[in-house]
Amino acid sequence: MDAAIEVRGLFRHFGPVPAVDGIDLTVPRGSVYGFLGPNGSGKTTTIRLMLGLIRPERGSIKLFGGAPGSVDCLAQVGAVVEQPAFYPYLSAHENLRLFATLAGMPSTTGSAAADRALDVVGLSAVAGRRVDGFSTGMSQRLAMALALLRDPTLVILDEPTNGLDPGGVVEVRGLIAELARNGKTVFLSTHVLTEVEQLCDRVAVLQRGRLVADGLVRELLERGQRLAVAFDTAEQAEQAARVLDEAGLATEPVGDRANTLMVNFEPRSSSDINRLLAGQGLYPAELVVRRASLESVFLDLTEGV
Numbered sequence: 001m002d003a004a005i006e007v008r009g010l011f012r013h014f015g016p017v018p019a020v021d022g023i024d025l026t027v028p029r030g031s032v033y034g035f036l037g038p039n040g041s042g043k044t045t046t047i048r049l050m051l052g053l054i055r056p057e058r059g060s061i062k063l064f065g066g067a068p069g070s071v072d073c074l075a076q077v078g079a080v081v082e083q084p085a086f087y088p089y090l091s092a093h094e095n096l097r098l099f100a101t102l103a104g105m106p107s108t109t110g111s112a113a114a115d116r117a118l119d120v121v122g123l124s125a126v127a128g129r130r131v132d133g134f135s136t137g138m139s140q141r142l143a144m145a146l147a148l149l150r151d152p153t154l155v156i157l158d159e160p161t162n163g164l165d166p167g168g169v170v171e172v173r174g175l176i177a178e179l180a181r182n183g184k185t186v187f188l189s190t191h192v193l194t195e196v197e198q199l200c201d202r203v204a205v206l207q208r209g210r211l212v213a214d215g216l217v218r219e220l221l222e223r224g225q226r227l228a229v230a231f232d233t234a235e236q237a238e239q240a241a242r243v244l245d246e247a248g249l250a251t252e253p254v255g256d257r258a259n260t261l262m263v264n265f266e267p268r269s270s271s272d273i274n275r276l277l278a279g280q281g282l283y284p285a286e287l288v289v290r291r292a293s294l295e296s297v298f299l300d301l302t303e304g305v
């Protein structure tokens, strides 16, 4: 079955800057895919290319197997990439009804779709208010309502929680989780790592227009996990560090706890390590796998790139 998004060898530059420098991406249907990267790394440019808003110089993009910019493909996509232009003197509901009419929906269907979209983004209470009085967060939600108006299969969001207050951030994250539960494919750019950890099953990490990692968030986190090995005495910990070093495993001391070691143990298992140490008469008092934070994995990946 076709992926929701398939990108191959994508390249686009602005002046001397390659904003997108040879990206390959496959976004499976039904996934929540995080597109993570610092400011200026090329997230928005990639999304604009995906939506056919700008053209690539090299490479290809397919949305559900078709070319972006084709009407059939775009009809399945709802996106928030730039702040859409709303009529300032019309209400939120009227604006959405207008877009629904332009999209060819009959008036009653359009009105119901506008109600539903406003409800989903939490704007029902202000549906009748003119949008020129909307705050940044309210406008952001309205943009999201517009993206969801026609119940798209694929939702592409460029930094959807930017400019929202903490309550708004939690709500929009809840909304994204809800879209995922309803089987939508969500492609979401962000520079907020916790957002990826909370929402996404897959992630691609972008750095200066290039991908430095991509895959399952779970696997990426496993890659950075360490084993905390505690002994009764500092002397045993020192001996263990030597044994592990000889076996080619990197260890680090843990702060001021001289009896504990952190072991970079991949690709071995924790029971392997236990056996190795026991073979030398060293019996750990405690062995705990510590999951890495996505932040530390991200910093490892982007260091020196």
Ligand SMILES: Nc1ncnc2c1ncn2[C@@H]1O[C@H](COP(=O)(O)OP(=O)(O)OP(=O)(O)O)[C@@H](O)[C@H]1O
Residues within 6 Å of the ligand: 014, 015, 017, 018, 019, 037, 038, 039, 040, 041, 042, 043, 044, 045, 046, 191
């Ligand atoms: N229209 C443009 N004209 C000139 N340079 C551009 C244009 N759009 C993007 N760039 C440059 O391309 C690079 C990538 O920009 P892009 O907006 O895609 O990054 P981003 O990852 O979305 O950043 P942010 O997190 O700040 O939104 C930057 O160096 C930017 O200055």
Ligand SMILES: [Mg+2]
Residues within 6 Å of the ligand: 043, 044, 045, 158
């Ligand atoms: Mg951007």
